[in-house]
Amino acid sequence: MRQWRFEVFNRPNLPDVQGESVLADIHELGITSVQVVQSARVFLIEADFDQAFADRVARELLADPICEQYHIGRSGPPAGLAKATLIEVHLKSGVTDPVAESVMAAIKDMGATPAGVRTARKYILLGEIKSSQIETIARKILANDVIEDVVLGDQAEPPSPHLKPYELNLVHWPIRDLDDAGLAALSKERDLFLNLVEMKTIQEYFRRLDREPTDIELESIAQTWSEHCVHKTLKSQVDMTHEGEQIHFDNLLKETVFKATKQLDKPWCISVFSDNAGVVEFDEQSAVCFKVETHNHPSALDPYGGAATGIGGVIRDPMGTGMGARPIANTDIFCFGRPDKKLDEVPKGVLHPRRVMRGVVSGVRDYGNRMGIPTVNGAIYFDDRYMANPLVYCGNVGVMDKTKAFKHQHSGDLIVVVGGRTGRDGIHGATFSSGQMTHEHETIFSHAVQIGNAITEKKTLDVLLQANEAGLYEAITDCGAGGLSSAVGEMGEKFGAEVDLEKVPLKYTGLSYTEIWISEAQERMVIAVKPEKLEAVQKIFASENVEATVIGRFTDDKKLHLRYNGQQVAELDMEFLHDGVPKYSRQASWKNLKLSEPRLAEKDNYNDDLLRLLSSYNITSKEWVIRQYDHEVQGGSVVKPLVGATNDGPSDAAVVQPKFTSTRGVAISCGMNPLYGDIDPYWMALAGIDEAVRNLICVGGRVDRIALLDNFCWARCTDPEVLGSLVRASQACYDGAIAYQAPFISGKDSLNNEFVCEDGSLIRIPPTLLISAMSLVDNIDKCVTMDLKQAGNLLFVVGRTNNELGGSHYYKENGHTGANVPKLDLKLAPQIAGRMASAIADGLVAGCHDCSEGGLAVALAEMAFAGGLGVEAGLRGLPKSKDCSRTDAQLFSESNSRYIVEVTPENFDAFAKRMLNLPFGQIGTVTETPRLVIKDEDGRSVVDAEIDVLKQAWQKTFDW
């Protein structure tokens, strides 16, 4: 067998997009001596074909005949005067290489059968470079240490991919005789992330069983009991001290977020907080489900891979909800450090925010686009406290038959794993993401990063939908955090399960039985199949080249039995595994912060402030990101993320049409404002709920069918004050859900988002609650967008503007936080939302935009330039509280529950009548003149700018 090496280069006269982008990145690092970067794709193919066939492989398959050229063998440095540095980047052995798999299949189509294919990237850097610079370039730009190896020079060969086969070696981790220190040491050494109480509980269990645990038993328990899987903080007993008052919760989640859902008891909620996603009714036949997850720790280490598997993972949630949904929309919300951070301001062990952002955006792009699921809604927030802990929230909405919202597995059903193979990737993901990060995580937890392959997931989805339609399986769930351990454990919880681990298909040899069991390799689902349907299942999966393998069966002894080649390696009681985790009692405290309002001088003109706000990171156009995502695939988009006369205005929410034949739609939105949390997380959470609701209402969503999702990202909650802020936000979730009659249907938390720097200092993320929301649209033809439609139309503000600049972007841009955080009026907010929804449903509204970051002035500017029309507005007509007398507060306050509404003169009466007794007022008109003019209460113009100038300011920040 010969090792063939193919190198594929661009033809010299054509642009080398990859090389140019690397060169730009190198210059950005401050290394200017590199003049040119050439890139090449490298294929290493182990096969016994001859030179003639190798030529065909190169010519017909690997190299494009028009724009590329190839070299068989190793090409040397290019001739010429400039010094050349050769760098090759190879995947570490065991890392999934989808391109290699495709090339293997294609060569088989050509008539040969290679023994192996590997791919790599080669870079030729021309120019004088010091060896230290080479290392910097390799590490910071070309390769990610976590998954890739760098090979320098033109002689070195990449590491061999061959792995040693595994021989069974049953390992016990004795626990019965350990003292407290020993237990703690065992937990730490084995990365179990279990605390002493938990270790003692486990010790008790094995003392009762009168034997020592095996490694796989402890790993299974650690994974099942991890914060990531069991949410022990949110479910714990909490004693909260709030300004001297004591509040006790037996179960924080059940008495806040979930209590609202239970109390509201909406008949249209089909399955909430029980399955992989929350399920609500869509129409008589169908249901929709929604889940939002985070993938923060992996994205910090490997932004591209972490984010890709973040979206890949959350797509599997609806796929694994009930009997499986068809995914119809993705959402993504990211929090990063500021991308203009200087290199030396980035702590050791942390990637530069710009690299994190680019990586995360492309990871979600490549996975989401390949899955053929439109990414329709999202947001990006910047704050330096996210630098070491970027947050990556990914959501997915799916549609399913209403009659298939529940699973029906039974004893005797076969456990069948379908989709991707199991590898060594993602070991300890669940436990790792439940801990704090340090500057050493990069090296210690490299194995926790999973590698995604969207096409494997897509073809698995294609077959699963057919198998579901044909009724071939009884239950389904995804292999997410915790891998098979979690999937089989959950499905078999009520029955018991036995698994023969050697049957699990592997990517390569060498995995131990424990690695097989806890690997979080992607793209795997587990289904329960009746033995008599197995043949049909295997046939349908084989017909589209997807593996479906029986690995065990569900039993009725309520135990988990794991075997490897017939040898028992684990026997645990399901009850202990799932209900044995000790209940916690935690202390929380919250003191209202002593904050004050800054004293800013009042000005005659706020043009500059408005322009600065429009360009600020949190408000600026995210078109650079949005256009990289396919937001139209499946043909269901009704309100797109970018709307307006030239398709570039910021829409409030997305509307999608899940079924071609029905005019019913689903509106999807989000709300989040971490800045308010610096003042009070209670009001932050309510503002998030209000924002998400406003966004839905603005596009035409129904007010009586709003479903909410919570995603808490917090720092370490063992600190009572951190937990106190979480309690405040949870209480707000209850209050907001009740006020809006909008139940929470699903939620997730990611705690411990903090980073210990090399010097021991701690970077904590601000309390960050993402509220995602979904509602129905009865008739998509009546949806409304935020762009101004027609000169001569009237502009109204519905909702009261209060003196609430605390936590506003106006203060932030001026270097302040302030104290007057926007407070939600729980009584008024739902009234306004209800009336607005009815006005939109009745066609009384031509355009509608919610007032959020940057306040009235920013919202008006966005409406104007999105519509390509001007605005004449006056603050005299603005409904406002008595103490909101300052012009800057009127322009930039971020008070909740405000909608800017464009109404035609014909609809004036009807609209005004509809808003009767609510705080609303006409503030101006839409004009042909392309200027935004806002006059203060005395009629003096305080903002007067061309809409093109405003738009340019809004668009320039991410003109990357």
Add this chain to the structure above:
Amino acid sequence: MGQVRAIVLRAAGINTDLETQYALELAGAKTDRVHINRLIEDKTLLDQYHIAIFPGGFSYGDDVAAGKIMANQVVHHLAEPVRKFIDDGKLVLGICNGFQVLVKAGILPGGNGFRQEAVTITNNDSGRYEDRWVYLEPQTDRCVFIESRRICVPIAHGEGKIVTKDDAALQKLKSEGHVAFKYVDADGNEGPFPVNPNGSIESIAGLTDKTGRVLGLMPHPERYIRRTQHPHWSRLAEDLAPDGITIFNNAVKYVRENLLSPCTA
């Protein structure tokens, strides 16, 4: 006969088969979505259809290059049935990834067996994936799918830039009438990015073969078959007819008029 029948080919990573099927059914064709494995198993399967669609997506992950692996499959397993399909006077449409497949399999612009010789589709000049709406100006009256008016449809791709081997190849494409569509602005003028969203040579957006019955284009006509799919439909007239459906309507009309016997059509 009597029923226009269309087949939408599926493969691992193809992801626009459902909406393409719906567009064809809206246009009046009875449409099946069929996995390419079924066609490889049964080479006569294509015979029962009049219109074959290679839809959009990321076939086999666009590994190696966009459409390459699926094109390799077509060349090595389906060359004969596809050639016969075209020779029988039937219609082939490649959309986005499907267009990339047709070009990389040499079916477009065609002319020298199924061998890619002078034209390819490669990375966008911007170096990234783009989803945006474009205007298309028809360049030929030979192609049965298209009519003489400018249409507005979305693109969504990372590798959509058409490149020819040399100037002679470009001149040949033009002189032999292979250019089906060019990217233009709302007024019909060619221009730089974003009017030409990928840097395609001479703003070429789609190609047809010598028969005019094979069309490939990067934009997605199947994504504009309902008014509410337009990015600013809320500003447009309520009776606006969506442009994308015309491609499918024309195909179905052609089959009815030319391939179905008149008494049953």
